[in-house]
Amino acid sequence: MNKTILMGQHDTAKNPELLSTTLGSCVAIILFDKETKNWSMAHIMLPNGKDEKDSVELPGKYADTALPALLKMMNIPQSQASTRLTARLTGGANMLGVTKRDPLLQIGDRNIEAVKKYLKEYGIAVLAEDLGGTKGRRVTIDTVNNKIFVNQIGESKKELI
Amino acid sequence: MKSLTNEQINKIELITSAAAKESCLALGKWTKSTISMTLEKTQLVPLQKIVESSGGPESISVALYLNIDKGISGALLFLLSEESAYHFVDLLIRKPIGTTQNLEGISRSALLETANIIACVYLNTFGKMIGTDVVPGVPHLMHDLTQSIMDSVLSEQALVQQETLYNEIRFESDGKSIDFALYFLPINESLSQML
Numbered sequence: 001m002n003k004t005i006l007m008g009q010h011d012t013a014k015n016p017e018l019l020s021t022t023l024g025s026c027v028a029i030i031l032f033d034k035e036t037k038n039w040s041m042a043h044i045m046l047p048n049g050k051d052e053k054d055s056v057e058l059p060g061k062y063a064d065t066a067l068p069a070l071l072k073m074m075n076i077p078q079s080q081a082s083t084r085l086t087a088r089l090t091g092g093a094n095m096l097g098v099t100k101r102d103p104l105l106q107i108g109d110r111n112i113e114a115v116k117k118y119l120k121e122y123g124i125a126v127l128a129e130d131l132g133g134t135k136g137r138r139v140t141i142d143t144v145n146n147k148i149f150v151n152q153i154g155e156s157k158k159e160l161i
Numbered sequence: 162m163k164s165l166t167n168e169q170i171n172k173i174e175l176i177t178s179a180a181a182k183e184s185c186l187a188l189g190k191w192t193k194s195t196i197s198m199t200l201e202k203t204q205l206v207p208l209q210k211i212v213e214s215s216g217g218p219e220s221i222s223v224a225l226y227l228n229i230d231k232g233i234s235g236a237l238l239f240l241l242s243e244e245s246a247y248h249f250v251d252l253l254i255r256k257p258i259g260t261t262q263n264l265e266g267i268s269r270s271a272l273l274e275t276a277n278i279i280a281c282v283y284l285n286t287f288g289k290m291i292g293t294d295v296v297p298g299v300p301h302l303m304h305d306l307t308q309s310i311m312d313s314v315l316s317e318q319a320l321v322q323q324e325t326l327y328n329e330i331r332f333e334s335d336g337k338s339i340d341f342a343l344y345f346l347p348i349n350e351s352l353s354q355m356l
Contacts, residue, residue: 004218006209006212006213006308007208007212007312007316008209009209020218022218022306022309022312023309023312024305024308024310024311024312024313024314024316025308025312025313025316025317026312026313026316027286039166044317045312045316045319046316046319046320052323053323054323055278057346058209061319066176093309093313095303095305095309095310095313096226096301096313096317097226097301097316097347107313107316107317107320135305135309136305136306136308136309136310136312136313137306137309138218138219138306151305153221153304153305
């Protein structure tokens with residue numbers, strides 16, 4: 001079964017499912033549970049959402065609310081997160097030609113920074129990342145082979161190892 | 162964050178309709194062809210809904226994006242399918258349709274200049290009708306996955322609002338759809354204060 005998440009959404013995937021999303025400046029946080037071999041992914045748009053009214057309906061939209069939502073969906077208590085989970089990150093492109101003079105608008109960079117901060121707080125190791133640049137990405141989790149693939153226009157498909 | 166009332170949205174629809182007509186005329190003069198247009202209903206839409214309707218995961222587009230520098234806050238986005246962008250460049254540089262196969266050099270410049278011209282006409286008309294100068298910024302070209310483009314554009318909007326004013330114009334050239342859409346994406350609060 002092929003599943004797709006859109007901006008702000010999050011979901012889990014288990015063998016034999018495929019789980020995909022398409023990213024620009026947003027960041028995908030991908031978690032793998034070593035115990036169950038299940039995967040999860042959130043399509044994060046913004047760094048902070050605790051005070052936003054849509055963070056209850058769309059916790060995957062914000063870096064600070066996405067991690068608790070993914071753990072809940074995977075049925076993993078926070079106390080076991082650091083031993084059971086590993087993370088991969090992708091996305092965070094600067095596609096709009098925003099310059100370093102506009103730090104507030106460099107959403108990709110801010111998303112990356114926030115996601116890494118929260119993963120560190122949970123003690124979850126980041127095993128691989130494909131971040132930044134100026135191109136969009138299509139990312140797919142292949143749960144059968146336990147691999148992640150990233151597609152970018154004009155480049156061959158690469159594995160996020 | 163103050164949003165827009167129904168009355169304001171109706172007013173914006175009238176104003177953007179006039180701006181779209183002027184843009185359509187300018188586009189016709191610029192391309193030396195007959196351009197017609199269709200206007201979608203103006204409405205407030207959650208940001209995520211726009212991505213859902215913007216094309217499948219494999220869809221590739223060419224986008225010309227520019228922030229509005231003065232008058233109101235927001236952005237304009239011109240979105241063309243890859244095929245339409247090449248077709249459009251051929252129209253602009255007077256080459257047989259099918260000649261252009263990439264967006265480098267003059268092709269790129271031609272599209273950026275198109276965005277400049279249309280944005281100026283659209284925002285000038287808009288500004289006149291609300292009694293203020295509205296000035297476009299410098300356009301930026303993207304040639305990428307449609308959903309990635311929308312993801313980046315809407316993330317910028319998401320910094321300040323969860324819904325955007327969905328105001329889409331589709332242009333046709335000599336009766337054939339060129340799949341050229343213009344999205345006016347204002348920051349709702351800034352527009353609300355002007356109306």
